[in-house]
Amino acid sequence: MHDITRRSAMTLAGALAAGAASAQGPARLNVVAFAGASNLVLWAGQAQGIFARHGVEVALELTPNSRAMASDLYAGKFDLALTSVDNIVAYNEGQGEAQLPGPSDFAAFFGVDDGMLSVMAAADVPDLAGLRGKVVSVDAMTTGFAFVLREVLGQAGIADQVEWVAVGGGAQRLAALLEGKQAATLLNTPLDLAAEARGFRRLARGRDAVGAYQGIVAAARRGVIDQKRAALVGFTRGFRDSLAWLDANRAEAAAILTARANMPPPVAARAATALLDAERGIYRDLRIDEAGLRTVLRLRSKYAQPAKELGDITRYIDPSIRAAALG
Template identity: 55%
Template sequence: MTKEWSLTKRSALAVCALMLGCAGALAQDARPIRLVAFAGASNWPIWIGQQKGFFAAEKLQASLEITPNSRQMAADVFSGKFDVALTAIDNVVAYVEGQGEAQLPGPADFVAFMGVDDGMLSLMAVPGTRSVNDLKGKELSVDALTTGFAFVLRDALMKSGIGADEVKFVAVGGGAQRLAALREQKQTATLLNSPLDLIAESAGSVRLAEMHALIGPYQGISGMARRAWLTENRDTAKAFVRAFHASVAWLVDPASKDEAIAILRERVQGTSPELAQRIHARLTHPERGIKRDAAIDIEGLRTVLRLRSTYAAAGRTLSDPSRYLDSALLGEALARR
């Protein structure tokens, strides 16, 4: 390195992690962290963190797997197969309240500690659909019948004058599965988060509505783990938050745009240059994109609780956001920056 280079310790480690001679040494000291997520916006910062060395800079070795549905995700996190899930915060609420669809062998001690997005949800339909009203009498796909995004869809339909008894909900699985079903026209419409909505739109699907305009603030994807794991691995969890936060900061930096798009197109085969540009614009939008501060939107969480209180079969009113949060970890993680 020349004297003109003035790298911070963390930056130096990140560069070192990308160099063959140092990667092995860092890997020996790296703590493994096993991540699980759905297809969606949260994965781009993970790929960036892996490729640009932000996890290595925090002495983490991060692996990522995609889950097929929320039931499998909950079972795998509870069993310890994965340490951290990037999932709708409603899944945390559901399992803490004993309303999750997977039958776990014990009480779920799930807790959210970091926010990723507001759901970035759009109602997408097969070609030829003109309006939400056209969905009456049609089949609509959801992940599972009692998950938060299904409640978002029910609320959006209700506000558009369509009752739950006027459509048929079909449990298909996560966003990737619902996108495939929509493209095959197995159901008429579904909710998709970004960038899956843009992929569907590029293939001819119709955008009927964006959910933030219909339901208001909403906390969507969040980082979650078991409370027991966070207690025993707090330093690892804080290192993960710092690495993810650094990856998002790099992603939204205009100087990183071309390289970020290259990483996206490498990981999501078949993404055209034009579609990649649209995805980048959507996910880096300062208000509607990935959260830059990694904070959980408390008002958005209140909406999650309202929807679950209204539509879950248990009929129980949920009103305490703190019950589902580790509100201290994010501040602890980023305080040293």
């Protein structure tokens, strides 16, 4: 009973605080993200004034790689990040590649998708075995989705028979793939569809290899969650309502991708359909999939250095913002 009362009080407090913030004018949130699914929601919410209606002004910047994301989020350049939850785990466990000035206190407060990941390769690579002896790219060697690709290639028996290179975020990896600098990489939707439209081959889907997986989340430092709770509640509501608007306006969703992601209209239409798929696209309930997060911890326990056995998912999440926004 005590827990129910506490959650109800938190929800009411969040609602009152968000209302107060709205009355005083929008609260600015500096948001960093990678090229991917979540940006469609942000672009729509900005254009339609949805975040503003929830008392929030969203200022979005794209990051070149997970190292820059972690450093900038830690330093306070950004209030929140839309990033792989694996990045949150990695830096909280001291396994990230960027050297932060002190211990990380990142926490995910809602989920976006399962990563929507595919191994994309040059047209002359017939299958995963065809990558043997070739160059494959990741964002960073020990964070992001690198361990998903290691697992996929490990199941094919070739993880130690390829040359690994760190290139940066999805946009950078797509560009390098299109330029022929690598034979394959792991891309999320809609970047996988952009590659496919240029004749590149889909060799595997991440979800088929690893099962349940938590991909992108909204995350912030725990101190920021405490200090900017009302704004983060408004952001979460704005994200939910922007997604609902996209659901009801599929043609406009495709047009946004054409304009903002420079996608040809046929590719943008396919991307919008994939991103808004009720079963496999962006999570309507903004959940953090606990089974998927456990998969992230399992892969990190298997591959990361220094080696750690990870199992406690509560170390990396703060459910209070989502509870206040959607409760």
